[in-house]
Amino acid sequence: MSDIMHKGVVVCATGSWYDVLAEDGTSCKCRIRGRMRLKGVRSTNPVVVGDEVLFTAEGDDFVIEELSPRRNYIIRRASNLSKESHIIAANIDRAMLVVTLSSPRTAPEFIDRFLVTCEAYSIPATILLAKIDLASDCREQVEAFRATYESAGYEVVEISAKFGTGLERVRELVAGRTTLVAGNSGVGKSTLIGALEPTLEVRTGEISQSHHKGRHTTTFSTMYPLTGGGSIIDTPGVKGFGLIDIEDAELCRFFPDMMRYAPECRYYNCTHVHEPGCAVIRAVEVGEIAYSRYESYLKILDEDDKYRK
Ligand SMILES: Nc1nc2c(ncn2[C@@H]2O[C@H](COP(=O)(O)OP(=O)(O)O)[C@@H](O)[C@H]2O)c(=O)[nH]1
Ligand SMILES: [Mg+2]
Ligand SMILES: [Zn+2]
Structure with missing residues (x-):
């Protein structure tokens, strides 16, 4: 038994154990053997959500033996000037960036860094302008936002997970694919996934009334299968995204509006x-x-210089 290799996809990675969804639909808790290192990637986490793996049974446990090469991956911005990066998820077909204009406000630079990463890997990206039910008094701001990103070539979908607005379009976009849902903490990522798949128990930032224990927040990326096929990856809110090495003269290739x-x-x-x-x-x-897009471009140029020195 221990020699049989099973194929699966990592659906949750905590660092100490890995939930792998096997091809036959069973879920197996796996460990990794010693130090698995990926060639060319200095990351703090060797196995991530979305990774395709081969694993074996070992007694009552399962052990990941092999990692398939990644088609792409999204990294979190390093918290210091070190080159160590933290990979959020791998092998993504589409990315949805959840953005809010207020409570909380998503910074343009955050949006643009994420879009650059997606462009660099040719990952189709869609912007979900969330909590639109709170934006009825700021139509002008909403229209200005749409104009900026639509003219850059991105679809902007106005959604309200609370009232179901825009969810039909989101369902079309996620069907049959692996979709990463990214965005700042508190923008409504988990609530959206819960609205798309009401049977899932997705942790949201709602303060628990019965326990008053404070906020339940997502700390690890988790992949959820979708009823209609495909899967969706919920991510913990990040402060920013890291960029793969991009030369100064190349950066503008990833800004379609500048290109x-x-x-x-x-x-x-x-x-x-x-x-x-x-x-x-x-x-x-x-x-x-x-102007905000150009400003992000300048900031990314400037900042990446610091990392190189
Ligand atoms: N008004 C409104 N509030 C929302 C909506 N979606 C989420 N929220 C609230 O925003 C807060 C954060 O939501 P959560 O899904 O945990 O955000 P996450 O950190 O991005 O996963 C919660 O209090 C939600 O109830 C929405 O469409 N409209
Ligand atoms: Mg969440
Ligand atoms: Zn020029």
Whole structure:
């Protein structure tokens, strides 16, 4: 028995044990053997949600023996200037970024860093503008937000998990695929997943009335199977996303709105910061590229320099 290799997908990874959904639909609690290290990735967690693994039975336990190469992965921003990164999830077909304009407000730089990561791996990204039931007095702000991201090429879906607004479109997007749901803490990620799949027990930030123990929050990424096929990954709220190594001159390739103008820059290796004849800067000046997007671009350039020094 111990020699038989089973195939499965990691649906929850705590660091000490791993829930693996086997091909036959059974769920197995696995350990990893010693120190599993991935070539070329210095991460604090060797096995993550979404990983495809081979595992064996060992007595009453299961042990992960092999990890398939990852198609892609999303990393959390390092908390210090070290190169160690923490991978949130791997092998994603689509990403949905949950954003709120208030309570809490999602920072544009946070959104744009996430979108750059998705572009770098060609992961289709959709923005869910959440808690729209609270935004009836700020239509102008909502429209400005939509304009910025739709003109950059992203679909923006206004949703309210509380009232069911926009959930039909979200269901279409997640059907039959592996979808990562990301966003700041408190934007409503877990509530959304609970609204899509009412049979799931998804932990949300609602303060428990009966226990008054404070907030139940998601601490680990968890993959949930969807009734109609596909799966959805709930993630703990993160402060920011890390970027894979991107050269300064390459960064703008991951800003589709800037990329439309970059070929018209005077210099082929223009970084769109100070160069004369820069078509991107001109487009920002006349309002064809949202200033907030350009500002994020400059911040990412600036910050990644710090990591390199
Ligand atoms: N008004 C309103 N509140 C919501 C909505 N979705 C979530 N919330 C509230 O926002 C808080 C955080 O939700 P939660 O799903 O835990 O956020 P997460 O940290 O992103 O998983 C909870 O108090 C939810 O009840 C919504 O559509 N409308
Ligand atoms: Mg949550
Ligand atoms: Zn330029």
